[in-house]
Amino acid sequence: ANGREVLQRIRNYRPTYNYTITEPVSGNYYPVNSRIWINETNRQFTILTDRSEGGASLIDGSIELMIHRRLLYDDNLGVGEALNESAFGQGLVVRGKHFLNIDLPQTSALYHRIHSQELFMSPLVTFALINSSYMNYSSLYRQTSSALIDTLPSNIHLLTLDQFNEKQYLIRLEHYFELNEDEKYSYPTQINLQSIFKSIGIINKILELTLDANLELSQMNRLHWLTDNDELLLQTNNSTKQHSLVDTNIILNPMQIRTFRITIV
Structure with missing residues (x-):
């Protein structure tokens, strides 16, 4: 739905049932x-x-x-x-x-x-008239700003950076390469949140949240679907995802999106 994962299509074929061609176009x-x-x-x-x-x-x-x-x-x-x-x-x-x-x-x-x-993600360029010279305007207002101190790897994208309060931020990162599609970037990638977001402060707590950021990941309980053979279709290990100050490294797997609430000193 969001255009991230690419699905293979074969003409006049459906992978899950026998397709009868009634509308060839x-x-x-x-x-x-x-x-x-x-x-x-x-x-x-x-x-x-x-x-x-x-x-x-x-x-x-x-x-x-x-x-x-x-x-x-x-x-x-x-x-x-x-x-x-x-x-x-x-x-x-x-x-x-x-x-x-x-x-x-x-x-x-x-x-x-x-x-x-x-x-x-191309920038949207807008224009406005100001009653001042560029020199005066640029001396009063910041022209550029970035919370990133270090460059993210080419296969990692910062989806969200939002501030909850003075000490807490919401960070959402994605690995937007699929598995087995590139010999260099289709692998788990490790990044250090502290080195990348050093400009916002010293991180002393990292808590992983669900994708929509309304629940701690360790508290999430998924439904366990049973197949016709009464076997579990999916088994999820909801281990605690809280990192200490000495562990600000995280790993993103291909196509994975992870959401964190960080607390700074």
Whole structure:
């Protein structure tokens, strides 16, 4: 749903049931949140998008993307109205940016992971008129600010840095590479929170929270689902995730997001 993990799609095929082809076009269209690619043994063709679109590969060696869909008449498929979006009396116009890359399959992940992140997190530039010269303005207001003292590894992204109160902060980090997709970055990565966030103070307590930060991870109890054979489908070890001052190192596994509440001196 959030465009992080990529799912493989095979034309006219479903992995969990026998698929009957009734809609050869729409049945092979899938959501494209951030990227789509096709590959063979020694080549991969990747397209990065700047918005959610529809995508398909209806012919071998091809990719097609649907940026926007507009129908002037009802298609009689149950909606009861035409899918005709308009603005100011005119048909809605949608434009997007697409970035194309052809590379080896084993090195393509490095491109699409990092560049897709840069595309999604690109800065929004705004402008305003001020009744002052730049020299006066820059002397009164801070122009740049960063809580990071050290650089994060290329496969780690700071999702959230929020201040609870004077002494406590919320930090959420993600490892946005998948397992086995890159020979360098698809592995567990260790970072030191103290060295990275040294600018906000000396950390004397780290407490790991659930993803939504409303419960201590050690207090979370997951449901244990039983299969048809009365076997546990998932067994989770909810060990205590509290670190002392001497242990501000954390490890992030591929595709893992971890949330922490840190307390500073």
